[in-house]
Amino acid sequence: MKEIGINTEYITLGKFLKYVNAVDSGAVAKMVILDGLVLVNGEVDTRRGKKLREGDVVSFEGIDYVIKYED
Template sequence: MEAEEFQIDTEYIQLGQFLKLANIVESGGIVKLFLSEYPVFINGEQDQRRGRKLYHRDLIEIEDVGTYRIITN
């Protein structure tokens, strides 16, 4: 499955911010609950920390949701 590109204008984005801006969760308050229910893999390793920094070319995989790649300008 091809990864959907998600473009950011900064050096990195935190996982919680990404989930909200990518419309995966409705609000920041839901992020913690979402991460407790859905395994999130970043570059093949599971990571549930909402403060995890995502950088250019990082691959985020969420089962039943989608696959995303962070792209910077």
């Protein structure tokens, strides 16, 4: 599991996928999210604007990312 640090209260799912370089663009992020290929805390979430906060786990292409808040 990869720990990913953010320094804001939350990050949206679409932006997160770009932030960790899991996708090349927002358009690709939208497609993989709508296709149900991304799990948030073990469940499919098709909302590109889903707010991810500390402790949330995102799974995509066999990689699990956990959100950690950093000052």
